[in-house]
Amino acid sequence: MQSFDVVVIGAGAAGLFCAGVAGQRGLKVLVLDHSPKVAEKVRISGGGRANFTNRDIDVRQPHKHFVGQNPQFCRSALSRYTPADFIALMEKHHIPFHEKHKGQLFCDRSAGDLIDMLLTECEAGGVTRRQPCGVKDIRCTAEGVYELDTDQGQVQARKVVIATGGLSIPAIGATDFGFRVAKQFGLRTVDPRPGLVPLTFDGAGWAPYAGLAGLALPVIIETGLKKDRISFHEDLLFTHRGLSGPAVLQISSYWQPGTPIRINLAPEVDLPAVLADAKQRSRKLLANELAQWVPSRLADAWTAQEPDWQRPVAECSDKALARLAERLSRWELVPTGTEGYKKAEVTLGGVDTRDLSQQTMESKQPGLYFIGEVVDITGWLGGYNFQWAWASAHACGTSL
Ligand SMILES: Cc1cc2nc3c(=O)[nH]c(=O)nc-3n(C[C@H](O)[C@H](O)[C@H](O)COP(=O)(O)OP(=O)(O)OC[C@H]3O[C@@H](n4cnc5c(N)ncnc54)[C@H](O)[C@@H]3O)c2cc1C
DSSP, X not given: OEEEEEEXXXXXXXXXXXXXXXXXXXXXXXXXXXXXXXXXXXXXXXXXXXXXXXXXXXXXXXXXXXXXSOGGGGHHHHHHSXXXXXXXXXXXXXXXXXXXXXXXXXXXXXXXXXXXXXXXXXXXXXOEEESSOXXXXXXXXXXXXXXXXXXXXEEEEEEEEEOOOOSSOGGGTOOSHHHHHHHHTTOOEEEEEEESOOEEOOSGGGGGGGGGTTOEEEEEEEESOGGGOEEEEEEEEEOSSEEEHHHHHHHHTTOOTTSOEEEESOTXXXXXXXXXXXXXXXOSBHHHHHTTTSXXXXXXXXXXXXXXXXXXXXXXXXXXXXXXXXXXXXXXXXXOEEOOTTTOSXXXXXXXXXXXXXXXXXXXXXXXXXXXXXXXXXXXXXXXXXXXXXXXXHHHHHHO
């Protein structure tokens, strides 16, 4: 049986980074992954350019950008390995990048640069990588040594790091391995569900909007009530099955099935005021007036819903205009569901942080660590999930 100091399971963002850090600290590290391709999720991330971190992370207030039963858990790791640290690493490897809006940093060329960097860091640490190599069984002996039956023979190590990510995008190798290992060793888990995912709608209520697929516009979207209320000012995209775009992906991580979302489709204008003004001076159809403030396809679809709205604005009653303004600025609708793990960028839930150390990511099962998305910490869209992967991997890799 081959012996290592550490076996890292999962050669994705967190696993490769952790392996490189631990290897460069002198540990004999094996990283293995059942997929034939390395870090495939990193490769497809950020539209192929990997939004690898976000400059706006507020490490003192992680609940602002991270979701989970206890977002405070990520504070320690995030404050010890910051976006500036990862940017410095990118610069050391001469990888060009740029900032898009809201602090989001992307590779200039492709996510392949990021993967090459992670692999170079592993090489610098003398890390052994085996792919494709699945794990059939994992046991802990009475002496606290882990024995793994893998597709390439048996290996043993005193420390095992689970970095197998979430359930999103099974087509590229996502599995529930981490959840199963946690349960095997008696650790608690928070039920998983898709996050950063398009929402779906069906039935008669959706029929007026079914023809709007492809249409995008800036909106304010919100869900929840009172202290649970959360809102985003982002772009909305109509799809064939419902709604997507950054606004909907963000809200999906907070949306509770069966509850409504509310959308202001014209957040930049005071609709009651501009419609009342139009009534005084315009001879145009209401739809044509409305098209100054929302895309014309949307204006047509909305005004087609009531006979009172299908006439010149000057002939519309004050009540009809007020109703239209109210409904456009507070469009309330209940999603039927989500596009599921096939389309979700992340998985909410995961290994319960109550059973993990926030300093080292070691679980209550000594020698067993969990890092990255498999933990019940999920970031907003915009580079937050990768920063959690790097920070949790670094906290773990330096403590092993
Ligand atoms: C389409 C898309 C775009 C995204 N874009 C961004 C972005 O721009 N910015 C951002 O911050 N986040 C983005 N994310 C989220 C981000 O990719 C993940 O949060 C991040 O990759 C998590 O890192 P991880 O190492 O925990 O898991 P992963 O990177 O998913 O790695 C897990 C690894 O474990 C392996 N594995 C799984 N099961 C097993 C098993 N049973 N045995 C062995 N190996 C196994 C998998 O093959 C995989 O290689 C995106 C996600 C998707 C799906």
